[in-house]
Amino acid sequence: MKLPLSLLALGLLFAAAQAQAAPNCTVKLKGDDRMQFDQKTxxxxxxxxxxxxxxxxxxKLPAQAMGHNVVVTRTAxxxxxxxxxxxxxxxxQYVPKGDARVLGFTSVIGGGATTRATMPGAKLQAGGDYTFFCSFPGHSGIMKGKLVVTK
Structure with missing residues (x-):
């Protein structure tokens, strides 16, 4: 059974729309020895x-010398x-234990390593003013970015 080309195209268009409609629930960042995240937003x-x-x-530097993590808080x-x-x-992990201002965080890692953590989505509201940053001493001044929460 052959499907008309227009029906096939319509199906592909619908599949693409569904893929775009899927909410983004992951923050993926890379940090380096120059104290930079690869994304600012x-x-x-x-x-x-x-x-x-x-x-x-x-x-390449170890966690004790150039460790990085990701901490999410309100910008203030x-x-x-x-x-x-x-x-x-x-x-x-350079994170104050039990501090309600910390909405989520990863462990501190050194060069060549990866880490992953989860946080409840309910802690974030669309339109809120949030920042992600590295809390390793001296890094938060430049190693940070804006976390935008959409509906």
Whole structure:
């Protein structure tokens, strides 16, 4: 049975629309030895039950010298959380334990490593003002970006 070409094209168009409509629930970042993330803005959907944070450290330096993580907070909380993270130290991933301002975070990794963590999507609201950053001491000033949450 042969399908008319127009019917096949319509089916492909519908499949493409469905793929575009799927919400983005993953933040994928790369960090390097120059204290840079590969993206300055990432977008996720408020409809996600869970947000996955993925980080690949594409540098070569070890975690003790040039470790990176990803921390998500409201933009207004970045400086305070980064300062509290320095006090928490590497054993706590440079993240203050039990701090409600921390919406999600990954572990600290060194060059060549990858890490992944999840956070509840309900912690993010569409249109909210959120930032992702590295809380390794001295990194948060330049190693950060905007987390955009869409409906």
């Amino acid at each position: 990432v977008t996720v959907s408020a409809s996600c039950k869970t947000i996955t944070l993925e980080l690949a450290h594409v540098g 909380d970045v400086s305070a959380v980064a300062a509290a993270g320095m006090k928490a130290g590497l054993p706590n």
